[in-house]
């Protein structure tokens with residue numbers, strides 16, 4: 001993972017209003033040096049209602065922190081009540097957007113076809129999709145987790161050129177490890193992240209596989225980040241709960257030290 005710049009993204013999920021968002025971003029920036037923020041790309045993924053506030057903080061103080069949305073519509077614009085388009089996110093200065101998070105798949109019945117359309121919509125607007133894949137406990141117990149994640153990967157990237165795939169970030173988030181305090185072992189994370197990279201090489205090409213960043217997500221904390229991030233095919237993390245605490249998230253972002 002030497003040539004891939006590590007990425008640490010904090011997925012706030014449905015937490016923090018815009019006032020709290022401002023505080024967290026300021027604290028995070030104050031806890032990390034410019035060198036640290038340059039070494040590890042640091043990104044926050046707040047609720048939509050916080051994005052304007054985060055933009056104002058980042059622009060106003062020239063913070064080396066990126067930000068993005070947690071979802072986007074597969075459509076460009078129109079009669080889609082409650083949805084947010086990629087164009088709207090891009091206009092606010094977002095550079096990332098989460099696509100196909102397991103909570104969207106579970107609670108909003110998003111299948112690989114919708115996820116694929118969202119990946120394409122993100123790329124159309126110059127946003128980097130963070131495409132999430134991951135198996136539930138039943139699949140893990142059957143031992144078919146690699147095949148499961150490969151299917152989600154293929155589905156999410158269907159119809160993309162290798163050049164487009166190079167703009168995508170993949171996040172492996174085993175559902176049984178999300179918000180449960182049950183972290184995958186570094187070996188578990190490496191097994192699937194490595195398999196994802198091999199799959200990218202097979203479906204696209206080796207160069208693409210070598211360039212794409214593959215993140216691990218699921219109960220990443222300051223105490224376990226370093227050992228997971230040390231794995232050769234893990235290029236960073238997608239952090240939920242622990243990203244809501246500025247000090248802890250800053251510590252996670254300092255993992256190469």
Ligand code: G3P
Pocket residue numbers: 011101173177178179180181217218219220238239240241242
């Ligand atoms: O997207 C991040 C995620 O689902 C992991 O959540 O709270 O287990 O770190 P958490």
